[in-house]
Amino acid sequence: MVWSSSLKNKCFFYMRRMLKSKTLSYIIAISLFIGFLVFVALRQRTPINFSRLAGYESLILEGFINTIIVSVIALFGSIILGFIMYLMTKSKSQTLRTIADVFTEIIYGTPLLVMIIVMAFLIGPAFNSFNRIVWALSGIIIYITPYMSNVYRSVFKSISDEQYMAMDLFGFTATQKYRYIIIPQVLRMLMPPFMNNFSLIIKGSALLNVISHRELFFTISLFQTRTFAYSEGYLLMWLLYIMITVPLSQLTKYVERRWSLE
Amino acid sequence: MNIKIKNLTHAYDVNVLDDLHLDLDGYHAIGIIGISGSGKSTLLRILAGIEKPNQGTVEINGQFADDKHYKQNIGFVFQSHTLFPHLTLLENITIVLEKTRGIDKQTAKKTAIENLTRLGLDDQKDKRPNKVSGGQAQRASIARALSVNPDILFLDEPTSSLDPILTDEVLSSVEKLKGLGKDFIFVTHVISFVKDFADYVLYMDQGVIAEQGTPDMLDNPKTDALKNFMNKVR
């Protein structure tokens, strides 16, 4: 009697600990999602059959790679343009600040899809340029720019006035201040929000299909119209985006924790 | 130390310091007290040469506060610690010594450890500021300020962001610095610390020095303002 009751207690103890454990809860949550996917897949009119992908691997890979290429370009573009915009908002010139302000409002008010279309089909042609991908990509860059500018603002603000006073008092030269104190701090703090915006860009880049750029969304659509394997295409498309963005967000969280200075 | 303040006036929107005069010699620890907004921090920053006054002059030990080399002889500890958050406590000190004083790595490290040890932080030296307590961070700020070997150490309410236990911890470390042969000018709300540590006290009220003298003046205040203040802080 005594033995069995203590054994029972032990069992309960371990079960409760397992239920509380993070790993287990993740396994449950992810299984739920996979279960849902399976349910959805099984409910399609024609059974899902991934072997229909055969022969189209390189097309889809091309889309996958192009998505990453345009996203990386847009990331760096908006990192640079965002910094310029940040400098404008900090400028002594009222005109520059107002320009930054007005542009920000206009960009905030524009859906990304509209921004891409306007850039590629309206503004580009106004400059006699029909290089749609360049204009559309600029559209994404411009769309993200105010968000990047905000990132810079909050990061630079987090270096306190007293820290600057301390640097002055010790007699750091301007170059030394940036090189040893400001930039090393700023870089750490910029990284996680940059990565978050990168994820936004990757997701937004799917909209480039409206200008027939051969990114992931577009190449999968091509595959679908050629094979009529619509369900397979959508499922694959979804999984491929998640395969990039979820690890990216995990990495972001890791970097955030690892580099936190708070 | 020898302090001469002449016609010191400073305004932001209104006058914060109003025509101050002071001529003191031979004191080593000057405590500044007064209610919030009376101009203590402003006075301290001007004395340290961090801020330029609108009018008047400050001269300490024969050197004017607007002198190029003035700040080299000064250490300043702010209300909240100003350690550089991406560097360890040790690196916070060595970077200052190496980059701004041109001291070589080994010597810088030795000096840094010496000063951290003096403030009881030798076992914390490789931690970042976010990994130590507020009191330890503030003591590290003091160690950093000391490590450039200043003649005068300024402290502006170094404990106002700390709880009572950490306050005690920091203030008793400061008291132990008495033997270093340095001079101190400090602002604090902790009256017992003023009585223990200061050898001269300035009581500020609305931008003027309303009463001054040795710390025993706190037990027998002459002006009503200081009387009220002492009743409040008790």
Ligand SMILES: Nc1ncnc2c1ncn2[C@@H]1O[C@H](COP(=O)(O)OP(=O)(O)OP(=O)(O)O)[C@@H](O)[C@H]1O
């Ligand atoms: N940089 C500034 N710009 C504008 N006004 C300021 C600035 N610094 C201080 N003041 C004003 O000057 C007055 C005196 O401020 P100061 O910080 O010197 O007071 P204090 O005695 O140190 O107060 P506390 O005990 O709250 O620290 C206050 O009214 C404050 O609002």
Ligand SMILES: [Mg+2]
């Ligand atoms: Mg103050």
